[in-house]
Amino acid sequence: MEIIFLGTSSGTPTKTRNVSGLAIRKSNAKAWCMVDCGEGSQHRILEKNLTLKNLQSIFITHIHGDHCYGLPGVLASAAMAGRTEPLWLYGPKKIQSFVEGMIESTELWLGYDIYFVDVEAPIESTPILDFEIEVIELSHRVPSFAYAFTEKNRVQKLNVKKLKEDQIPSGPSWGQLQKGMDITLENGCLVHAKDYLLASDEPRKIIIGGDNDRPDLLTDAARNAHVLVHEATYTQEVLEKIGEGPQHSSAKRVAEFSEKNQLANLVLTHFSPRYADKKCSGQSIDDIENEAKEYFSGNLILANDLDCYELKKDGLFIRKSDLRD
Ligand SMILES: [Zn+2]
Ligand SMILES: [Zn+2]
Numbered sequence: 001m002e003i004i005f006l007g008t009s010s011g012t013p014t015k016t017r018n019v020s021g022l023a024i025r026k027s028n029a030k031a032w033c034m035v036d037c038g039e040g041s042q043h044r045i046l047e048k049n050l051t052l053k054n055l056q057s058i059f060i061t062h063i064h065g066d067h068c069y070g071l072p073g074v075l076a077s078a079a080m081a082g083r084t085e086p087l088w089l090y091g092p093k094k095i096q097s098f099v100e101g102m103i104e105s106t107e108l109w110l111g112y113d114i115y116f117v118d119v120e121a122p123i124e125s126t127p128i129l130d131f132e133i134e135v136i137e138l139s140h141r142v143p144s145f146a147y148a149f150t151e152k153n154r155v156q157k158l159n160v161k162k163l164k165e166d167q168i169p170s171g172p173s174w175g176q177l178q179k180g181m182d183i184t185l186e187n188g189c190l191v192h193a194k195d196y197l198l199a200s201d202e203p204r205k206i207i208i209g210g211d212n213d214r215p216d217l218l219t220d221a222a223r224n225a226h227v228l229v230h231e232a233t234y235t236q237e238v239l240e241k242i243g244e245g246p247q248h249s250s251a252k253r254v255a256e257f258s259e260k261n262q263l264a265n266l267v268l269t270h271f272s273p274r275y276a277d278k279k280c281s282g283q284s285i286d287d288i289e290n291e292a293k294e295y296f297s298g299n300l301i302l303a304n305d306l307d308c309y310e311l312k313k314d315g316l317f318i319r320k321s322d323l324r325d
Contacts, residue, residue, distance in 0.1 A: 001151060001204050001311045002027050002320070003229070003267075006034075006044035008303045010211075010233050010248070010270040011066050013040060016277050017305050019066040020270060022208060022229070023050055024149055026130050027310055030054045033129065034074075035147060035208045036061055041070035042077050047306060052078035053085075056129060060091030061210025062144035068095060072102050079110045086113040090133070092143045093118040119145050136221050138212035140247045146209040148221050156180070157198045168196070204311050211270065213247040215257035222261045226315055229303070230254045231270035235291050238272070238283075251288045255295035265317040266296055269303040 006021030013019050019038030023045075025031060031054050034041070045052065052074065060068050068091070078087070089095065096116040103110065117123055119135045120143055134148035158178050168174070168191060173183045177193045184190050207221055209230040222228060232255075233239075233248035251268060258266040268288060276284045289302050299317060301309070308320040 001025070001149070001206060002308060003206065003208075003227075003311075004048055004050070004308045005269065005303045005305055006041050006048075007036075007038045008269045008271060008305055009066075010231065010272055012273055013038075014273045014277075017271070017273075018044055019069075020061075021070065022269075023048070024131075024206065024208070026151070029130065031056050031130065033057045033059065033131070033149075035059045036067040036210070037070040037074055038066050039069040039073075042073045044305065045074075048308075052081050053083050055087065057088035057090060059133075059147045059208075060089070060095050061138075061146070061208075062140060062142050063092055063094045063098065064142065064211065067210065068098065071095075071099060072106070072108075075099070075103075075110065075114070076108055079108070079112065083112045086115055088115050088117060088129075090117040090119050090123075090135075090147070092120050092145070134221060136207075136218055138210055138217055139214040140211045144210040144212060146207055146212070146218060146221065148205060148207045148225065150205040151203045156200050159196050159198050163196055201313065204313070204315070206311060211248060213244065213249055213253075215249060215254050218257070219261060222258075222263055225263065226311055227265040227267065227309075227317055228254075228258060228263050229267040229269060230258075232268040232288055232292065233270055233272050235283075235287050238274070251291040252295055255292040255300075258298065259296045263298055264315065265299045265301070265311075266292070267301045267303050267309070268292060271302075 002025055004023040007018035009017035009019055018040045020036040021038050021041040022035045023032050032050055033056050131149040132152050136146040138144040176183050177196050180193045182192050205225045206227040207225050211231055232251040234250050236250040236252040239250040274283055279286050292300055310320050311317050
């Protein structure tokens with residue numbers, strides 16, 4: 001599984017960080033999903049090998065502008081690129097009225113259908129996606145949600161040693177067994193697939209959070225997750241100065257939660273524009289990083305725009321080449 005950061009700033013963009021947006025897909029797949037779509041996301045998409053034609057679904061965490069003002073541009077550009085396939089748009093119910101109002105008032109002709117999925121109501125299965133989707137309600141000034149992506153349709157491995165020992169002839173029959181189909185051999189013997197499939201690894205799971213001041217709401221979802229991407233808008237000191245009103249998390253709060261729940265990989269994002277990228281005289285991203293490191297001993301990453309990370313089959317989470325492909 002891969003994630004690509006399209007925007008990592010909160011509220012407003014900076015010269016180096018756009019507002020929220022993220023791409024997630026199976027490693028090297030063409031089809032991809034987007035989580036949040038801040039203004040200017042389509043410019044970031046152009047810098048990566050992502051196309052609006054191959055965009056399967058968009059997941060909006062909440063209605064705040066830094067997470068959804070990019071939708072008009074992305075939807076219109078997809079139409080101009082000749083998209084005809086339907087697009088699934090997950091989000092709180094106000095996303096639908098926002099998008100429909102925009103389409104009507106700007107007389108936008110899409111040429112493809114948008115299927116809205118209101119995540120404030122229980123959602124049904126997600127058959128079109130490469131992932132199982134879990135929606136977790138968070139705590140913010142407006143309804144806000146996290147989306148957990150768990151891989152599905154993984155190819156199971158065959159126990160080749162046992163197949164050879166039992167003299168099951170190789171060829172198409174092995175392929176059928178691998179797909180879980182029982183087969184009948186030429187001698188009339190019935191062979192059960194379950195006897196020759198190896199126990200599969202735990203499916204990979206990545207949680208992408210929306211704005212949230214209570215990471216503990218992700219406790220259940222985090223139990224079998226490999227990666228948590230969560231906002232850390234401020235350091236604890238700044239959060240205390242501002243007060244709880246904006247309902248964001250500090251680096252300390254997310255790091256403590258991740259340590260307690262033994263998460264292997266924590267990615268922080270959605271940084272207040274007050275934090276400069278490089279340490280000068282004022283506050284910088286280093287302050288967020290240093291604070292998180294104090295409380296979290298796992299693999300800590302601070303997201304940057306256009307960074308791409310891969311979650312390998314063995315659970316290793318690594319940064320892919322910096323090439324702007
Ligand atoms: Zn935000
Ligand atoms: Zn917000």
